[in-house]
Amino acid sequence: MKNNPVVPYILIFALGLGLIFFMSLWGADQKKEIAGENEDGKTEDTAANAEEFDPEGFTQQKCISCHGGDLTGGGIGPNLHGLSDSKETIHDIIKNGQNNMPAFGGQISDEQIDQLADYILTLK
Ligand code: HEC
Numbered sequence: 001m002k003n004n005p006v007v008p009y010i011l012i013f014a015l016g017l018g019l020i021f022f023m024s025l026w027g028a029d030q031k032k033e034i035a036g037e038n039e040d041g042k043t044e045d046t047a048a049n050a051e052e053f054d055p056e057g058f059t060q061q062k063c064i065s066c067h068g069g070d071l072t073g074g075g076i077g078p079n080l081h082g083l084s085d086s087k088e089t090i091h092d093i094i095k096n097g098q099n100n101m102p103a104f105g106g107q108i109s110d111e112q113i114d115q116l117a118d119y120i121l122t123l124k
Pocket of ligand 1: 094120
């Protein structure tokens with residue numbers, strides 16, 4: 001065995017196999033890390049999207065045609081300032097509509113409707 005010229009090659013081969021095995025373990029670990037990062041990234045994105053919803057901007061796009069530029073009325077929609085309705089009522093009207101007021105439930109989430117209702121209740 002001592003003088004067998006193949007021995008060094010076998011050693012190198014074994015070392016290489018070990019290295020490949022070690023690197024694949026290392027890679028699997030990294031993969032987990034990367035996957036973890038993506039998951040975190042997603043949650044952050046979702047949170048950011050919820051925060052990005054801008055109730056005032058939304059009313060400027062979707063509501064002023066009927067409720068007037070400053071939402072004080074003027075079109076077919078009534079003044080939205082100083083409403084005495086509860087937040088629940090306002091939420092319901094925005095979500096499901098009422099008479100000539102269109103329903104927005106299909107366009108925005110309940111959470112966003114909540115934010116809209118909160119915003120409308122700040123209008124004095
Ligand atoms: C197509 C015209 C139209 C659009 C667009 C519209 N509304 Fe209205 N809205 C109305 C009308 C008309 C009423 C009165 C409904 C009634 O007579 O019951 C109303 C009523 C409301 C009320 C109830 C007011 C009260 O006195 O209790 C709220 C709140 C409201 N709208 C919010 C919104 C918001 C927020 C948007 C935009 C996301 C919007 N509306 C878009 C026409 C519109």
